[in-house]
Amino acid sequence: MNRILIVDASSSDCRIMSGLLTKAGYDPVAVSDFDAAKEEVEKLPPGAVIVTAMKFTGGTAQELINWQRQERLNFPTIAVVDNLNPSELLELMRNGIADVVQRPAIDKQLTEIVKKYAKPENMVLQLDNTLIPRSSKQFKNIEKSIAEIAATNANCIIFGECGTGKEQIARQIYLQSSRTQKPLIMMEAGGAALVGKHAPESDRSEIYDRIEGYFREAKGGTIIVKNIQLLTFEKQSVLLHILEQEHPDVRIICTANATLMKMVAEETFRDNLFFILRQTSINVPPLRETTEDIPDITDYLLSKYARKKQQPKKRLDASAVKALKLHPWPGNIRELKDVVLFAAFHTDGETISESAIKFDNAQPDTAEDLTHRNPKAEKERILKAFTRAGTWGGAAKLLGISERALYKLRKKHDINPDREIGS
Structure with a gap:
């Protein structure tokens, strides 16, 4: 869970904000004075957010920001304000405040604004030494x-x-x-x-x-x-x-x-x-050759993610599963983990759809070099890629090669455009 540091001299408002953030799945910690705030900021993990009153015991929001700069820290700081006018809000933003929450509207604004700044770095999930159950x-x-x-x-x-x-x-x-x-x-x-x-x-x-x-x-x-x-x-x-x-x-x-x-x-x-x-x-x-295992692996990952976040387990819908099965996975299970957890983090409900699945197309080409395979295995892999993708362009993507290179391989193995193999 993302750690949220609350700095406010009002114990009642601290309780209210802590309750709202806990219910939203965050891990709040509240302090009331400047020295305690500095001590807690130094312990904050990546992805944390600071929510602070404009003034609190021994300091101000601006002083806390200035201290962060001196310590080369850059946690987003959200100020709790009392009905400031637009020019005053603009001045706050210029001085390093990331966003503001109007104190009279804490219950309506706090969790939505915190959500904008809580970073996914804190969703890191380490796989243990057990084998992920797979059915292939x-x-x-x-x-x-x-x-x-x-x-x-x-x-x-x-x-x-x-x-x-x-x-x-x-x-x-x-x-x-x-x-x-x-x-x-x-x-x-x-x-x-x-x-x-x-x-x-x-x-x-x-x-x-x-x-x-x-x-x-x-x-x-x-x-x-x-x-x-x-x-x-x-x-x-x-x-x-x-x-x-x-x-x-x-x-x-x-x-x-x-x-x-x-x-x-x-x-x-x-x-x-x-x-x-x-x-x-x-x-x-490689994962691209055992795509039938993708539902098993993602179910395992989402179960671990739910336990870590202390949230209900999310699930992939049919469109998301199809998108995952059509990806070539140059990074294999490690890449699948990152893609699925990123989608889970950015999905509000319990169902992850294709629109939440984001692939990084800038990855290096780690696809296996087809030229080092024996002819029979090479041909089988080409046909399997075509069956999965449904088009030769999609097959080339799954194989990690250009369409031109795939065309040459099809000629080499006498595979015609309708997938039939010549005699």
């Missing part, structure tokens, strides 16, 4: 693979695009394994600096010491290496040496995108290390 056949197969891999000590690489939930799958392998009494250590392969410990007096390299530090800390447990394709060649060599020479009692679960396979082929990722890490693997399909 592909995801049921992933759940089966998790259980099978967890029952062994095999290293595993989880392949998938950004935002598909690879880390949650990796954590589930750990949680369902016999290693749960031992540590789980996270290692970001592309991090600016490894966080393992280094002994300056050691005759080994700093990178060796730091990577070995992860294994010491995870002894008997599991290391999840995120984005393994980002390991430098030096780090690859160190990791390979540790695994081959020291045989640590640690399972390694890696996440990676399709770049890793290309790197192995081009010999920029050591193939011997690759095969040690990929004793088994899981391929996570």
Whole structure:
């Protein structure tokens, strides 16, 4: 819930405003003097709003604004005024007041004006380590693979695009394994600096010491290496040496995108290390290939959002679901979460319609490169995109390529404009 700071010497008006804001789903906190106001402003989270009387104990609304400027804070400040004339209101706006509420009309104006300035940054929803329930056949197969891999000590690489939930799958392998009494250590392969410990007096390299530090800390447990394709060649060599020479009692679960396979082929990722890490693997399909899961995922997200906001659960109508299913989702579940929560935040009622669904078309093209797929899979994906979109233009958008490029692929696979495949 958005935090709303009320600064007013009138205890009765504070109670009234707190009650109105609480009923509207906000989290109000009220103070009566300048020092307490400054203390509370410093604790405000993103998305908060200040509602203040023009004068209160030890200060004024203008002094509170001036203090915010000195501290490089910029929370929108709404002034509660007593029947000011238009010229006086204009002067307030020039001095930094975002908006005003007429004190005699607090019950009619307060929540609507606060709503204009309460920002959606405070609706951030973090997904936990549990798997989002999904009903598609592909995801049921992933759940089966998790259980099978967890029952062994095999290293595993989880392949998938950004935002598909690879880390949650990796954590589930750990949680369902016999290693749960031992540590789980996270290692970001592309991090600016490894966080393992280094002994300056050691005759080994700093990178060796730091990577070995992860294994010491995870002894008997599991290391999840995120984005393994980002390991430098030096780090690859160190990791390979540790695994081959020291045989640590640690399972390694890696996440990676399709770049890793290309790197192995081009010999920029050591193939011997690759095969040690990929004793088994899981391929996570992009969301655009499992759109039947979108209702399940959005229901899960909206349930969590409702609990966090302490509001009734919102739902998507048929038009919203259709719009979501036709989007190509380059950011996958992570992007879906942001789109759905933004729509929920900006929907007053309990039903989210297509008009509330906003897509960011400025995203980078992260669509899978069709040229790296085998011909049969390439053709199937083209036809599936056409079936979903209903037009070749829509299919091109879902595939993340231009209509011209799609036209060339249709010729390559002998797919005529009516979708039929030539002999």
